[in-house]
Amino acid sequence: MAVPVKLTGMVLNLLTILFLFVCVMNFPAFSEARVRRYKWELKYEYRSPDCFSKLVITINGGTPGPTIVAEQGDTIVVELKNSLWTENTAIHWHGIRQIETPWFDGTEGVTQCPILPGETFVYQFVVDRPGTYLYHAHYGMQREAGLYGSIRVSLPAGISEPFEYDYERSIMLMDWYHKSAYEQAAGLASIPFKWVDEPQSLLINGRGRFSCSSLASCNESNPQCTPYSLTVIPGKTYRLRISSLTALSALSFQLEGHNMTVVEADGHYVKPFVVQNLFIYSGETYSVLVKADQDPSRNYWATTNIVSRNPKTTPPGLAILNYYPNHPRRSPPTIPPPGPVWDHVSPRENQSLAIKARQGFITPPPKISDRMIVFLNTQNRFNGFVRWSVNNVSFNLPHTPYLIALKQNLLHAFDQTPPPDGYDFKNYNIFDVAPNKNATTSSGIYRLDFNSTVDIILQNANTMNVNNSETHPWHLHGHDFWVLGYGRGKFDIYNDPKNFNLVDPIMKNTVPVHPYGWTALRFRANNPGVWAFHCHIESHFFMGMGVVFEEGIEKVGKLPSSIMGCVHRP
Numbered sequence: 001m002a003v004p005v006k007l008t009g010m011v012l013n014l015l016t017i018l019f020l021f022v023c024v025m026n027f028p029a030f031s032e033a034r035v036r037r038y039k040w041e042l043k044y045e046y047r048s049p050d051c052f053s054k055l056v057i058t059i060n061g062g063t064p065g066p067t068i069v070a071e072q073g074d075t076i077v078v079e080l081k082n083s084l085w086t087e088n089t090a091i092h093w094h095g096i097r098q099i100e101t102p103w104f105d106g107t108e109g110v111t112q113c114p115i116l117p118g119e120t121f122v123y124q125f126v127v128d129r130p131g132t133y134l135y136h137a138h139y140g141m142q143r144e145a146g147l148y149g150s151i152r153v154s155l156p157a158g159i160s161e162p163f164e165y166d167y168e169r170s171i172m173l174m175d176w177y178h179k180s181a182y183e184q185a186a187g188l189a190s191i192p193f194k195w196v197d198e199p200q201s202l203l204i205n206g207r208g209r210f211s212c213s214s215l216a217s218c219n220e221s222n223p224q225c226t227p228y229s230l231t232v233i234p235g236k237t238y239r240l241r242i243s244s245l246t247a248l249s250a251l252s253f254q255l256e257g258h259n260m261t262v263v264e265a266d267g268h269y270v271k272p273f274v275v276q277n278l279f280i281y282s283g284e285t286y287s288v289l290v291k292a293d294q295d296p297s298r299n300y301w302a303t304t305n306i307v308s309r310n311p312k313t314t315p316p317g318l319a320i321l322n323y324y325p326n327h328p329r330r331s332p333p334t335i336p337p338p339g340p341v342w343d344h345v346s347p348r349e350n351q352s353l354a355i356k357a358r359q360g361f362i363t364p365p366p367k368i369s370d371r372m373i374v375f376l377n378t379q380n381r382f383n384g385f386v387r388w389s390v391n392n393v394s395f396n397l398p399h400t401p402y403l404i405a406l407k408q409n410l411l412h413a414f415d416q417t418p419p420p421d422g423y424d425f426k427n428y429n430i431f432d433v434a435p436n437k438n439a440t441t442s443s444g445i446y447r448l449d450f451n452s453t454v455d456i457i458l459q460n461a462n463t464m465n466v467n468n469s470e471t472h473p474w475h476l477h478g479h480d481f482w483v484l485g486y487g488r489g490k491f492d493i494y495n496d497p498k499n500f501n502l503v504d505p506i507m508k509n510t511v512p513v514h515p516y517g518w519t520a521l522r523f524r525a526n527n528p529g530v531w532a533f534h535c536h537i538e539s540h541f542f543m544g545m546g547v548v549f550e551e552g553i554e555k556v557g558k559l560p561s562s563i564m565g566c567v568h569r570p
């Protein structure tokens, strides 16, 4: 009798060890997960990021705000105190899917009520994937007041990336306006329409340079606008996590005399490819590898330029690539290299086409989809206002959050007619000035079958100006999608799907649609909640360029009362 008992004990011990081993290997989060707590206070303060002094929103005194640094599987807790005297807020955690916490996506009007002045709101969510992510205000046009920052999620200790580097650094790109977000918003919502125009400067890690000349509130020797200096040790390889949260601008980023190898996009490993300049759209993140292998006796320029729109008077953003031990502020002996020609579309299309999933890290998409929605992107005129629309419907964001309205059956909170799944494919000429017949505004939403596979075709077109089609970066909340393809002209619903990349498409959360082109995406509607999908250009979303998806609302757990401040209960 004794032997079998002993054997059973041994077997049990072995099984326990095996179980723990499997947990550690497959679910690093299980063994390592930590809670990371942040205490943030938002304030309006005078700052001079490009030497021009204006009111900006700071987090704990800074803009950009603090970087959230975590490991895969960690829980992030941000205790956010709104000390803006008279202004609400909400913060979106861009690229974090909010699995089982759809109420902490931070999208005012979609997933939560605004956070009132004086209130402290606690966001709590899990960062379930490694990669480079972002956070920013998602309330009106508040992001461009300076409320933004980055989230860096690394792999748990003991697991390595599929590429090698010695050190890593973050580069955050931003465009910068001197007018307040209020002045801009009021202009966009006025008759006659007042466009925001090109930014006054471009910021690299929160620093830029505006030519101050005669302006009293501008001081070029203010240390707040000293160019950012990225110090490298000769011979070492750096992983640069490059992100953009511009209000408007599509950018190119380059390091004078250095190639960059792209290895990550929006938290997914990319089949490596080399670029001299990286095109990056608002809401995107990339990691590139750079070797400090040039003449170490000098410094080099790091520059960013506007592409896709005529930059007019906006100067390039400049930073210094500092080869240690040269002085970090020593100007390179060269003039900053020019960026790519702003209106050449094909180099940008080529970069989009080059971004594929890395071998060994491919998550294949479902082979077929259950529903295809085509989104025609156009400008409209509606009751005299200039708006943007998809399928001739311009989105109106209600202030009762959809998540609450749907859970509590508040049907009066938004339009109950769903917007259309397509446009008049046969008769609409995407190269014509947008005619805007039958343009409407609506707060209606798309309701997706839970767990269904959805294809989205972003179809670009001419704006209301002759021979003009713009670039729009579209961002999906709550999901990553597969990028199945890009094309020029009008998407052919019968033939173009035959060329979809179902082999190694990259997964992303933000993707551009190029001028007069289309972009095809696929995602699984498997994250119960209500999710915004919109152009990441701050003014375009404000002008109606977005939609909302609902999926599996019945599976959403009990909503926390903290998100419900604006909802009147009977």
Ligand SMILES: O=C1O[C@H]([C@@H](O)CO)C(O)=C1O
Pocket (backbone or CB within 6 Å): 195, 463, 464, 465, 470, 540
């Ligand atoms: O929304 C926009 O308005 C202007 C312009 O079209 C106004 O005429 C522009 O470039 C946008 O992107």
